[in-house]
Amino acid sequence: MFQWMRKMRKQRRKPWQEVLVDEEGTKKVSASVKKNKQILEHAYHACADLIIRSFATKNSVENNMLIAYLGGTANVEEINEHVMKGLQSSNRPLDGLKALEQSVAITDTKKIHTFNDVFINIADGKPVLFAEGINTALSLGMSKWATRAVEDTQTEPVIRGAKEGFVESMQVNVTLLRKRIRTPRLKLKTLVIGDYSRTQVALLYIDGLCDPELLKEVKKRINGIHIDGVWDGGMVQEQIQDNQRSVFPQILTTERPDVVCASLLDGKCSLIFEGSPNTLILPTTFFAFMQSPEDYYVGYMISSLLRMLRFGFLLIALLAPAFYIAIVTFHQEMIPTTLIMAMTSMREQVPFPALVEALVMEITFEGLREAGVRLPRQVGQAISIVGALVIGQAAIQASLVSPAMVIIVSITAIASFMIPHYELSISVRILRFPLMIIAGVFGLIGVVLSVIAIIVHLASLRSFGLPYLEPLAPFKKHGAGDSIIRRRLQHQTIRPHLTGKTWNKYRRWKE
């Protein structure tokens, strides 16, 4: 059966070249400029933005040169300055590839033999230069894409620490990393995903820290993806994580270069996508989602306290409505007498059972939250006022919900915003609703059983072979100092052992 499966997979897997390129792609670069031009024009028919320019060198009568690029992707000034000028005024005869290379004043050139590569380089924004009599084309690394300037991260802001975040250009993003880790050991391998989009993906790792097996596995999983186009890491994350049905994310997403650098030094690897500011870090444990990069920049005491606080609020975000429902409908003896007296008075006019009340409020809040994301900025404020009034005041006035429920909903909302990484807070939001229903049906026992079930599930998860609850379950002594608490950096001398045999044990240079 395994053999059959393997065969099936082999059949399904097609090299991307075949899909992308038509018959022209298989053709070789010809020695005749005219012929090359014909092929290009045929392949790029109805592409108004393709610029093909034939021209002659100084000591030639006929047009013996051809340059082609996509308008807007290449640096036009540089082409004019370093290519056209040089070639048109050069006296040297172009009698071979070497002479051609020398007459072009550009560092990044590449020899191309097939039209397949020609198309790829043009798509990447690199102008391709053909010359009469030479059956090899030259790609010139002069691409220039429109990109946003490096700005503050909007989604992961910190008070202390670097403010700059990734942008939509892979090259800029890699520069941001190179700026922080200045060693040739920082390796970068490019992969391509997306049969049409041909999105470049950079796989970053540090040689000697990252396990080669892990890299192999990442590459294998990425090569298994078959998709037209990839616009964000999330589209890949969904397809390469170990348990794709789990609500919990098993790959960390970040917009911050410092987070990526720290992870790389831990022996993890990172995926940077062309066109997306979100990078993926893998393997990842549950605790990485509960940590903010700021934890390492401010004192160990406050960051330990804040981490504990975050875990407390994680429980609140997950369980507060469920506990409220369970206690109010099943375990009234648990409420202090004075409180229950106040609560009975409050609930006297509410027509719904606590479960319905809680569901209505939570769903309203989720709606408000979603609306808040989509709203144009100008009307956002108006809606938030309406939302606050609807949830807070009017609902109580209309006796639809009790004031206690409003408190529960708002503390849940606050708690869910305390989770540093958005993906985990989504998981908590999803899990909250089944928990509420279970609490309404089975009471506290149901809640406790569900929590046990969630923990069992968490313990069974793995991220690229790394147990999801790693420093605590299985317990790792040196890792535990950086989980719920953060020990002083002097004491965190041992690098976490992730997967595989490669384990550079000490956090310092060791040959």
Add this chain to the structure above:
Amino acid sequence: MKKIMLFIMTISLFALPLNGCRDSNELEDLALVMGIGVDLTEDEHPLVSLQVFLPQGSGQSGGSQSQSKGAGGANQSFIATESGQSIGDAVNKIAKRMSRRVYLSHNAVLIISERMANHRLREVIDYCQRTQEIRQRTLLFVTREDMPKILNYESVLEKTSSISLLKEEEKHLNLITTIRDVSLMKTGPNKPIAIPVIKLRRDSYDPREQVTKIIGSALFTDEQMVGMMNSERTLGILMMNGDFRNNTFTFKPKGRKGKLSVNVQDIRIRAVPTIDRGSWELSIHLSGKGMLQENTTTLNPMNPVDCRQIEKQTAKYLASMIGKGFKQSQCVGSDVYMTYEVFERSYPHECQRARAHWATVYPNIHLSVHPQIQLMHSGASNS
């Protein structure tokens, strides 16, 4: 998929028999019982009064109204009374006629009338210990007052009378007995139990001001009320049991004019039991601290000699207070000081033998108190 199904099945299997929608009670369907009163009718049937919390739909509509009512001392509770074959029967009758479910879990106090306490305390304790909803921490009181009246009085400070009684527990100034305490006390020979006695007092200054006051404690032997000890002597029981916090004692020192008020605190007790040729002796070593609060005598606390004098007089007063209380309990044969336990720790065999006829042993125990009080604070005045 199979795994998930198995998982859900397991959860359901575990959860189903334990709890379910059928057990749910919405808050607004509960009649919260705040206090229970147990009395006897003319024909010797238990008469149960339940103080039920009256939720006043607060929130917006009645906001201002309820406030003004609250200031006027609106009653936040009502009393439901019913007699029956037994206490449980009576409660059941109330539950039948009430529109909401009678919910006893938040019951804070249980008041037993003296008539009931005299001979039938056992029924009350039995009901409390068996009924699941009743908390072990429910406070017990005995009263001579009219039963519904003492539950129904309007407390000025608290929402209901039961809550004002509940606050007694936090004051640590009086003996407080919970059902759990009774269960523990009952294990001694003769089942000695002490339960505080309350009385309704109307303040002459403000006619609205009504308070329940603890005037002493009822002593029980074999679940029958045998006597009553006054409030100050009850403090001796507290001291011996280690529950004493602080109290101000006012007394006249011997041979002097004027009075001393000393706040005694940090009492430590060491009880040394001895059985010497059939005579049972218990010596109590008591040490504590005193804060002089008022001094109208000629004793000067700044003077070391006078200071010793004050300490000595305070100690003497405490010793006599404990001694009197102990004597009284010996007279009625109710070992509320738990001396049996103290002896049992040192003389297990003798106590085992004496257990059957503890009623004759206990009155003959000789108590000697060796108090030692240290004056901590004299006040700034030295006159």
